[in-house]
Amino acid sequence: MTTLxxxxxxxxVKAEAERVATRLRVPMVLVCNGGIRPSANPFVTLKVVPDGPDEADKWIAAECGAGDVVVTSDIPLADRCLKAGAQVIQPNGEVLTLANIGGRLATRDLMQDLRAADPFLQGKGGGFGKAERAQFLQSLDRVMAAAMRAV
Structure with missing residues (x-):
């Protein structure tokens, strides 16, 4: 069975993901270090992991597998999930694959090095509005359908 x-x-995009999971009747697991209110939705489970760096990432990477879908903006976590057989989508709707994750990891590492060399170098993060949420929903529908067919 597919798990989100x-x-x-x-x-x-937690609320958007919950709407998709509910419509498709797929279990959804919110993984965090705390501070998120549990949902009353029977399809949604809250998994609170211990405090510490990457604890949520470790848990997700250990649990996900073929037929599952992971929503994350964490590139190293995405790489681990893809290698475990899961499909990965970012909150902006971009689908990560084994074919494109290498370039994303290299870009991430380069930017991390640049920021370390110049602490005043800031990212150019844009806003997150209706267009980005719509793109995420379209991509999530497509990825979830593919994952459910694969199971």
Missing amino acids: YIDADACP
């Missing part, structure tokens, strides 16, 4: 895992601590 959400790297929930900083995820801006």
Whole structure:
């Protein structure tokens, strides 16, 4: 059975993902270090992991597998989930695959090095509005349908 895992601590599309999971009748697991209110939705489970760096990532990577879908903006976590056989989508709707994750990891590492060399270098993060949420919903529908067919 397909499960939808959400790297929930900083995820801006939890409500949209919950609507899709409910419509498709797929279990959804919100994974966080705490501070998120449990949902009354019977399809949604809240998994609170211990405090510490990457504890949520470790738990998701250990639990996900073929036929599952993971929503995360964490590139190293996405890489681990893809290698476990899960499908990965970012909150902006971009689908990550084994074919494109290598470039994303390299870009992430480069930017991390640049920020370390110049602490005043800031990212150019844009806003997150209706267009980004719509893109996420379209992509999630497509990815969930593919994952459910694969099971």
